[in-house]
Amino acid sequence: MSTVPDNLRYASTHEWVHVEDDGIATVGISDHAQNALGDIVFIELPEAGTIVNSKNEVAVVESVKAASDIYSPVSGEILEINEELLDAAETVNLAPYDGGWFYKLKMSDAAELDDLMDADAYIEHCDAE
Template sequence: MSNTPSDLRYSKSHEWVRNEGDGSVTIGITEHAQELLGDMVFVELPEVGDSLDIEDEVAVVESVKAASDVYSPVAGEVIAVNEALNDTPEAINEDPYGDGWIYKVKLADAAQLDALMDAEAYQAQVAEEE
């Protein structure tokens, strides 16, 4: 089974969310998602200042196999994007929960995090899909 850190929250569409404790979150795609997609070759990042609603299409990751939309698991404003992915999209494959983060959001409402899955629930969803 893929690595599923217990300190993160997860969406049904395979994004992870790290609560930074200051009203912001860091978001990327899960190890499971990047394994399904294969080697990343391009990432289309959102713009800083973009306003997001839950489930908005916010970014696109392209691999040697397919392109896939990244959906926002929370509502808020994009406050940072991982510009390094422009030159090294493979960071998503190599370190999906670290250097492979995609963007950061200032949360509209921190209570939204409670609606996301914990690691155990996410692992159960992945097992169901397989």
């Protein structure tokens, strides 16, 4: 059974967002997602400064099974990427909600959060897949 923290919002494509009071969002992929992907071996991340739109491809995860696109759950400017993942992609398997975060972004439209799921809805979404 995968872990689904209550304090995050989730996209149907299995990314999570954590938003601080200052409007800075941290993005990663869910425990359910890392489990389905299998061992992750490489991650391609965007450069800081990149402007991304929600639901657009922003990163690529290469696992032992396949290459998978990661879609940004919210729009904004990338402030920082998790450079540790470039050399230690397996961190996403081990700690998808902590050390395995992908990037931080300055949100341009806080209303987009309303389109994302809370933990209960996301659990239902995963069960239905």
